[in-house]
Amino acid sequence: MAGLLLVLITTFQPARPTVGDPITIRFAVATTVDPSPDYEVVLGNGNSVVIRTFVPHSITVTGHSAEGPVSVVIPIHSVLKPDDKLEPAPLKPPKPEPWPRLPFVAIGIAALAVVAVWTAVVMLAKRRVTEPYIVVVPVEAFRARVQALRRSDRMRWAQLADAVRGYLAAVRADLGAELTTSEVLARIEAEERERWRPAGWTAGGSPAMSETAAGPAAVQPPSRRRYVAAILRQGDLEKFSPWGAADANFDDAINHALEIPAWAEPPAPVAEEAAA
Secondary structure, eight states: OHHHHHHHTOEEESSSOBTTOEEEEEOSSOEEEOOBTTBEEEEEETTEEEEEOOOSSOEEEEEEETTEEEEEEEOOBOSSOTTOOOOOOOOOOOOOOOOOSHHHHHHHHHHHHHHHHHHHHHHHHHHOOOOOOOOOOHHHHHHHHHHHGGGOOSSHHHHHHHHHHHHHHHHOGGGOTTSOHHHHHHHHHHHHHHHHSOTTOBTTBOTTSOTTSOOOOOOOOOHHHHHHHHHHHHHHHHHHOTTOSOOOOHHHHHHHHHTGGGTOSOOOOOOOOOOO
16 A cells, blocks of 8 residues: 555656656655666666666656655657658758958958069169269378368377378388388388489499499488388377377478379389490
């Protein structure tokens, strides 16, 4: 009689379960459901049990509790329609996704920008005017540099000496900037003596004269060397001496420096005349 009472108060949800639905059964008291091939127990918690079945017919769920055996019949409904031919539904072709337009728009804009930039570069290159190449003549640059020193008060002798050395190195390969002051002066003196030596004379005297004969006439003093030496040595004193340059007339030194281009060209070869 007690078992019948338990059956009457047992309920389940949903009221019309179908194949595969989780079914919740609520018993009057805590109940342990017996295993069965018709269903599987998903969850058991006291008087509430969740089962699931895949058979399309009524199932009987049995169990036992402290009050005795428990049994409940649950009708399972099929998900198929009556007289279903069990034919699968036709597959619909997948809808193609539209091509993304944003990347193509970005590529097009970048291509147009590149074309515009190269067009501008070509147009500007054609419009660019070639600047004239300015050739500075050494003698003109030297004179302008020396004349500017008349208005200068800072290291005037050193600047004048640098201007003279730079000009001589520009117009004379044998008076390069790598030479010392003594070497430059020695070469100027040697050239000047060579210019004023009479034809047929050598460093040891005339070949036609005897060894006991008197020497040749005096050679013209090396005036070029004298004022070039004054300028270069004054510049060295101003640059390297703790006492600076010696007292001298700077305007006269500038005037002598402006005379340098008149003789600073490379020496022309002089052919020696044969002795009579």
